[in-house]
Amino acid sequence: MAERTWIEQVVERVVNQVLETHVPRLREDIVQRVMVELQPELQPTSAGERGAKPAELLRAISEIHAGSSQKDILRALLDGCARYCGRAALFVVKGGIATGWQGRGFGEGDTVKDFVLDVSGGLVSQALGERAAVTGPSAEMDRRFIERFGGPATPEVTVLPLMLKDKVAALIYGDAGSEGRLDSPALELLVVSTSAWLEVASLRKQSLKDGGHEAIAPTPSPVPVQSAPAQTFNDPFAGHSPLHATSAAAAPAAAREVVATPPPEPEPVEEVAVVDAKTEPVVAAEVTPEGLSAEDQDVHRKAQRFAKLLVDEIKLYNQVKVSEGRKNHDVYDRLKEDIEKSRATFNKRYGNTVAASGNYFSNEVVRSLAEDNITMMGANFRR
Numbered sequence: 083m084a085e086r087t088w089i090e091q092v093v094e095r096v097v098n099q100v101l102e103t104h105v106p107r108l109r110e111d112i113v114q115r116v117m118v119e120l121q122p123e124l125q126p127t128s129a130g131e132r133g134a135k136p137a138e139l140l141r142a143i144s145e146i147h148a149g150s151s152q153k154d155i156l157r158a159l160l161d162g163c164a165r166y167c168g169r170a171a172l173f174v175v176k177g178g179i180a181t182g183w184q185g186r187g188f189g190e191g192d193t194v195k196d197f198v199l200d201v202s203g204g205l206v207s208q209a210l211g212e213r214a215a216v217t218g219p220s221a222e223m224d225r226r227f228i229e230r231f232g233g234p235a236t237p238e239v240t241v242l243p244l245m246l247k248d249k250v251a252a253l254i255y256g257d258a259g260s261e262g263r264l265d266s267p268a269l270e271l272l273v274v275s276t277s278a279w280l281e282v283a284s285l286r287k288q289s290l291k292d293g294g295h296e297a298i299a300p301t302p303s304p305v306p307v308q309s310a311p312a313q314t315f316n317d318p319f320a321g322h323s324p325l326h327a328t329s330a331a332a333a334p335a336a337a338r339e340v341v342a343t344p345p346p347e348p349e350p351v352e353e354v355a356v357v358d359a360k361t362e363p364v365v366a367a368e369v370t371p372e373g374l375s376a377e378d379q380d381v382h383r384k385a386q387r388f389a390k391l392l393v394d395e396i397k398l399y400n401q402v403k404v405s406e407g408r409k410n411h412d413v414y415d416r417l418k419e420d421i422e423k424s425r426a427t428f429n430k431r432y433g434n435t436v437a438a439s440g441n442y443f444s445n446e447v448v449r450s451l452a453e454d455n456i457t458m459m460g461a462n463f464r465r
Contacts, residue, residue: 139268143275159276160186166268168259173199175250187259188231200224205241210250215242215270235262242273246280285394378436385437389446392424397450404451413451414463
């Protein structure tokens, strides 16, 4: 047991060192990739029109990435948005209800806090349904919102979804305010970058936990299941109850469908992981933990988590390829090199252990990259 503890301490130290080395590089890579994708949208469209300056956008994104907690990250997002519009506000989405969290440019005090948006129609409903940024006339915005806070100097407003693990966790609203300034592409860049960075921070915390702390106190053996449970989030918006929240039953049916799995609660709190690190791992159908020793069960559990960490990394760096591969049913052909490298890494660690029979890596590839539909992987994939 003493020898095992020593080994675990070495693993934890190495994992921490690797993460500290690679996270800054990952942050820069995310910024550069998003900038390349959105650069055409940021270019001037006429002689008198100017787009956002890349240097200013990079500075705003760097401030978002410098946040030490989710609350800091989201505040930096709103501060960045305020540079490219007259007014900005963040609304937490939960159970079909969009509730105000904080705003910028709405006057003295946090007047947006606790305001409940009408999600039954207009731009808000469109952003929730399409899970994409929408821009349109203020007449298509919640009428009560415009009556309470006043209309912008120009009629155009934008609503952007903040996505976490393919769920709309919040909505960002922006308009020109009294200044007549609204740069929708710049706002979209900031929101997309924030979503990506929150997920990176989540993976970092999960890997730190898997690399060291899980071994300190052994946990009960996993219960065998046939399919993977849905990913969940620890609540990055906990601690604040809306003063004027309506019941979820009163929300329109269409909105409830959009958020069938409840997104995070209102109000960010310090140091809360976006992904629930305690999500039950998948146990392959052919594995029967009954009768195994506690040590063997522990090996199975660690193999499952390691497989998930490897596949999450593939997915993070290749989101476009994954999306295109799912549509064309050739995910494996597009990601063959990454998959096989990660498979070799997994087999090197667990290929000669009792967990080898679980086929955890291949099962996680199908679950995460192909949404449990093996046909999306293509004919060349070997399970």
